[in-house]
Amino acid sequence: MKPHPLYINGQFVASESTEMINIVNPGTEEVISKVVDAKDEDVDQAIEAAFQAQKNWEKTPQVDRGLIVRRIAEAIHADKERLAQILSEEQGKPIHEASGELDGAIDFFFYMSEWNRKIGGEIVPSDDSNEQILIQRKPIGVVAGIIPWNYPVFIFARKVATALITGCSIVVKSSEETPNTAAALSEIIHQSDLPKGVYNLVTGKGDTVGNRLSTDARVAIISMTGSVPAGTKVMEAAAQNITKVNLELGGKAPMIVSKHADVDLAVEHIKASRIENAGQACISAERVYVQEDVAELFIDKMIRAMKDIKVGYSLEDDNVDMGPVSSAHHLDKIEKIVENAKKQGAEVKLGGERLDLGKGYYYKPTVLTNISDELEIMKKEIFGPVLPITTYKTFNEAIERANDSIYGLSSALYTNDYNEVMQASRDLQFGETYVNRMTDEATQGYHAGMRKSGIGGTDGKNGINDFLSTHVMYLKYNE
Ligand code: NAD
Numbered sequence: 001m002k003p004h005p006l007y008i009n010g011q012f013v014a015s016e017s018t019e020m021i022n023i024v025n026p027g028t029e030e031v032i033s034k035v036v037d038a039k040d041e042d043v044d045q046a047i048e049a050a051f052q053a054q055k056n057w058e059k060t061p062q063v064d065r066g067l068i069v070r071r072i073a074e075a076i077h078a079d080k081e082r083l084a085q086i087l088s089e090e091q092g093k094p095i096h097e098a099s100g101e102l103d104g105a106i107d108f109f110f111y112m113s114e115w116n117r118k119i120g121g122e123i124v125p126s127d128d129s130n131e132q133i134l135i136q137r138k139p140i141g142v143v144a145g146i147i148p149w150n151y152p153v154f155i156f157a158r159k160v161a162t163a164l165i166t167g168c169s170i171v172v173k174s175s176e177e178t179p180n181t182a183a184a185l186s187e188i189i190h191q192s193d194l195p196k197g198v199y200n201l202v203t204g205k206g207d208t209v210g211n212r213l214s215t216d217a218r219v220a221i222i223s224m225t226g227s228v229p230a231g232t233k234v235m236e237a238a239a240q241n242i243t244k245v246n247l248e249l250g251g252k253a254p255m256i257v258s259k260h261a262d263v264d265l266a267v268e269h270i271k272a273s274r275i276e277n278a279g280q281a282c283i284s285a286e287r288v289y290v291q292e293d294v295a296e297l298f299i300d301k302m303i304r305a306m307k308d309i310k311v312g313y314s315l316e317d318d319n320v321d322m323g324p325v326s327s328a329h330h331l332d333k334i335e336k337i338v339e340n341a342k343k344q345g346a347e348v349k350l351g352g353e354r355l356d357l358g359k360g361y362y363y364k365p366t367v368l369t370n371i372s373d374e375l376e377i378m379k380k381e382i383f384g385p386v387l388p389i390t391t392y393k394t395f396n397e398a399i400e401r402a403n404d405s406i407y408g409l410s411s412a413l414y415t416n417d418y419n420e421v422m423q424a425s426r427d428l429q430f431g432e433t434y435v436n437r438m439t440d441e442a443t444q445g446y447h448a449g450m451r452k453s454g455i456g457g458t459d460g461k462n463g464i465n466d467f468l469s470t471h472v473m474y475l476k477y478n479e
Contacts, residue, residue, distance in 0.1 A: 001033065001034050002034070003015075003020060004034070004179060004203060006038060006200075006201060006202050006203060007186040007189075007190065007200055008045050008049050008202075009196050009197045009200065010049075010190070010197060011196075012186075013042075015036045015038050015039060015042045016039060017042070019036060020036060020037075021034065021036070021176050021204070021205070022034055023177070023178070023179060024327070025089050025092075026091070026323075026324040026327060026361045027089075027313035027314075027323060027324045027360045028359050029359050029361075032089055032090065033179070033180050035174075035179045035203035035204070036203060036204065037176075037203075037205050037208050037209065038202045038208075038209050043213060044212075044216070046171045046202050047142060047171055047213070047218050047219060048218070049197035049200055050142045050169035050197060050198070050200055051141075051142050051218045053195060053196065054169040057167055057169055057195060058138065058167040058168075062115075062165070063117055065164060066114070066116020067113070068164065068192060068194050069109055069112055069113035069116075069161055069164050069165050070109070070110065071193065072164075072189060072192050072194070073109030073113060075188045076102070076105065079188060080099065081099075082184070083181060083185070084102050085315070086180050086181050086184055087101060087102070088315055090152070090177075090179075091150070091177075091326065092278065092324040092326060092360075092361075093278070093323050094321070094322065096314070097277060097323075101151060101153050102153060104154045104157070105153045105156065107443055108158060109157055109161045111444065112161035112165040112464075113165065115464060119165070121134060121135045121136045121137045121470075122134075123135075126474075130476060130477055130478065131474060131475060131477070132475040132477075133473070133474055134472065135470055135471075136471040136472070136473060137465070137471075138167075138469055139166050139468060139469075140168055140220045140467050140469045141169075141220030142170070142171065142218055143168045143171070143222075144171055144214065144216075145160065145223050145224075146206070146223070146224035146225070146234070147159065147172060147173065147175050147225060148175050149177035150277060150280045150282075150326070150383075151281070152175055152178040152181045153185070156172065156182055158459065159225075159458060160172065160185075160199065162223075162458045162463055162464060162466075162467050164194070164198070165464070166464055168220075168467055169198045169200075170198070171200045171201075172199070172200070172201045173202050173203070173204065173209050173213060174201065176204060177327060178326075182201055182203075183201070186199075186201045206226075206233075214233075214237035214243070215237045215238075215241070219241075219243055220243065220469075221244040221246055222238055222243055222244070222246065223248075223458060223467075224247055224248070225248040226249065227250050228249045228250050228406075228407075228452045234247065235247065245455060245456075246455065246458070246467075247454040247456065248449065248456075248457060248458070249449060249454040251410050251449065252287060252380070252406075252409075253273075253284060253285060253286050253407075253410040253439065254286070254405070254411050254412070255288045255411075255412045255413075256290075256392075256402060256412070256414065256415075257270075257291065257294065257298055257414045258291050258294075258398075258413070258414060258417060259293040259294050260420065261294065261414035261415050261416065262416065262436070263294055263297055263301060265414065265436060266298065267301045267305050268305070269414070269437070269438050270302065270412075271302065271309075273438065274365075274385055274386075274387050275321060275322045275385050278324065278325045278385050279325075279383060279386065280325060280384065281439075283409060283410035284383075284439070285387060285412070285439065286382060286388075287390070288388065288390065289391070289392050290389060290391055291398070292391040292393060299349065299389060302367055302387065302389070303367050306350050306351070306365040306367055306387070309322050309365045309385075310322070311355055311357075311364070312357060325362070325363055325385075327361060328361055330383070331354065331361040331362075331363060333383075334363050334382060335353075335363070337376060337380065337386075338353075338368070338377070338386055340375075340377070341368060341375055341376070341377040341388065344372075346369070346377065346388065347368065350364075350367040351363070351364030351365050351366030352364065352366050352368070363385055365385045366386040366387065368386065368388045368389065369390075371388045371389065372390075373401055375388075379406075395423065399427045402428065403428065403429045405451070408430050408431060408449050408451035408452075409432070409449035409450075410433075410434070410439055410449075411428050411430040411432070411433045411434070412433065412434040412435070412437075413428075413433060413434070414435075429450060429451075431447070431448045431449045431453065441459065444461075445459055445460055446459050446460050446461075446462040447459050447463075
């Protein structure tokens, strides 16, 4: 089996690296492809290609850039079914979710294409009547787009579409666990009218290829999505050249269920949030705080809802709700965090162990109660289909406990009380809060975390601004 090629300066090229990484289908444990851990020279060539291509790309009128981004969206759309299959195979999410992720990515490319002719600067008043002050917004330059395994298509779209519409060139590093979709998307981009060198793809590991990208002075922004430890290393590496970082990192989303909530709605959404992608989303329901008056009702309904979930390999069984987790290593991590919680007094209401289907990395949908805030399971990202539930008395207490986290990405509130909603909008300290709504960010929003959940984002107008730099012109004139 040959490894996927790299894509550098408009060509698919084989690396001379002999360091191979096997890509395993988490539903079947079969090796389905290989990539190389690219060499430093490969990464350097990709950056140089992007750096050179940037010079003309940023001068290309927005209307032309928008058209290319739109054509890429159309081409991905035309190939959606095949791409969803590749995604489901390499990552494990059921095919209906893979198809949904493709829809999100296509929408993202279309959305960004529509920003053409709209990205502009400002004219601000001068203190001098013989002067104009122009704040120009220009492409920041070469983007290093570092992608995780959990949403390898959608996050690819986030990095690539935002880079292209803003006039930036990009070197993508796919995840070493899910590189097949990035390889397939590169073939689509290769068929487009995008000038060579504007988009490049390298494969490999974080501490080799990712680190090389993060330490190169030609890179203007490192847009990395992944874990907090990897984000910390990226930031350390970026510090060498004072390179801008754009980090979308982990989360520990609290779900507050008030006594004024529609409990059925809360159960439906929290269940969906926890089992989507087998719980491996940065905005998944990671901890539940339910007001004690409705706790019994909520827990009963949640157990029943989670019991109904059919787990399996969706490419062999159409009726599957939830697939495997991403890898053997990740399954071990989930098992360990639940075992520790059990030892510390957590009560297993449902699941609480692996699911043996003969092959693949499956974990049972799990509900845990009798949880103290001090447990590791309430502090660390679980990233699996495991729902720890705790209770609260007052709304102030719920907000305070929800905020008490190193993470600050996502949060949700279920209530029909106006005052609670308003208080949450003032006091919850998270990049986003979903009120009576599924945890599912909008393309035109801004998915950006607080605290260790990261810095900046790629969505909407604010994401575009993150990929632009300012150049202020002071234009003095004589009468
Ligand atoms: P990870 O941190 O292990 O890897 C993410 C990417 O970073 C990979 O491509 C990896 O190779 C690279 N990387 C690792 N070390 C690096 C280094 N030293 N220098 C440069 N690059 C490096 O994360 P993962 O396990 O692939 O993804 C799961 C994590 O991503 C979770 O914590 C999840 O919450 C987070 N995530 C966040 C968002 C968001 O938008 N905030 C979205 C999806 C996933």
